Amino acid sequence: MLRLVRGQELAAGQIGTHFPITQQAVSQHLQVLHRAGLVAERREGTRRLYLLRPDALGPVRSLLDDLWPDALDRLKRIVEEDKRNR
Amino acid sequence: MTPHLQVTKTIGASPEEVFPYLVQPDLLLRWIGTWVDIDPRPGGIFAVDMGETQVRGSYIAVEPPHRVVFTWGIPGNQQMPAGSSTVEIVLRPENEGTVVELTHRDLPVERHSDHEKGWTNLLGGLASVLQD
Numbered sequence: 001m002l003r004l005v006r007g008q009e010l011a012a013g014q015i016g017t018h019f020p021i022t023q024q025a026v027s028q029h030l031q032v033l034h035r036a037g038l039v040a041e042r043r044e045g046t047r048r049l050y051l052l053r054p055d056a057l058g059p060v061r062s063l064l065d066d067l068w069p070d071a072l073d074r075l076k077r078i079v080e081e082d083k084r085n086r
Numbered sequence: 087m088t089p090h091l092q093v094t095k096t097i098g099a100s101p102e103e104v105f106p107y108l109v110q111p112d113l114l115l116r117w118i119g120t121w122v123d124i125d126p127r128p129g130g131i132f133a134v135d136m137g138e139t140q141v142r143g144s145y146i147a148v149e150p151p152h153r154v155v156f157t158w159g160i161p162g163n164q165q166m167p168a169g170s171s172t173v174e175i176v177l178r179p180e181n182e183g184t185v186v187e188l189t190h191r192d193l194p195v196e197r198h199s200d201h202e203k204g205w206t207n208l209l210g211g212l213a214s215v216l217q218d
Binding site for chain 1: 097099116117137188
């Protein structure tokens with residue numbers, strides 16, 4: 001869930017489509033994350049939008065844990081594509 | 087002991103073909119960051135922005151086509167100030183390809199234990215769902 005709202009602001013409803021739990025449960029999770037200071041919450045009309053706080057204390061490590069595997073996947077894809085296209 | 091993180095990936099190209107993607111700004115930008123400014127020689131700057139996150143460090147070693155080492159940090163971040171951790175990327179030929187071994191050393195110690203405890207308690211058994 002934190003990964004979903006890393007760098008992009010999403011509405012609770014959009015986040016919910018990624019999880020096999022009820023929308024109410026998703027909203028409860030998001031409230032917990034908000035109270036823990038990990039995500040920022042913003043209201044827009046009737047929607048609540050969530051974004052991972054880049055300055056949150058905890059996620060520095062979890063961002064890094066994702067960063068390198070994702071980055072090396074991209075490196076592999078790009079190098080191999082370029083090689084094919086040469 | 088400070089934690090470190092290691093990621094390995096096999097790429098279907100030789101180390102000579104992969105290495106430029108580690109040291110040429112235009113090629114580096116294609117797989118990491120949204121803006122880069124690098125001077126790939128020992129002591130040279132390593133600056134990459136990832137969205138709003140600014141990563142800053144400097145090169146320690148540049149050894150084509152097998153090894154690059156640079157420091158890594160986020161200015162103003164107390165856990166991980168600029169240059170506080172070190173990234174080593176080693177390219178090893180294997181069959182027709184290259185094994186990329188990336189090691190990120192001297193990472194900040196995991197969250198303050200109090201914070202971590204609070205976080206674990208708050209989430210309870212929901213952790214696995216949240217991490218998906």
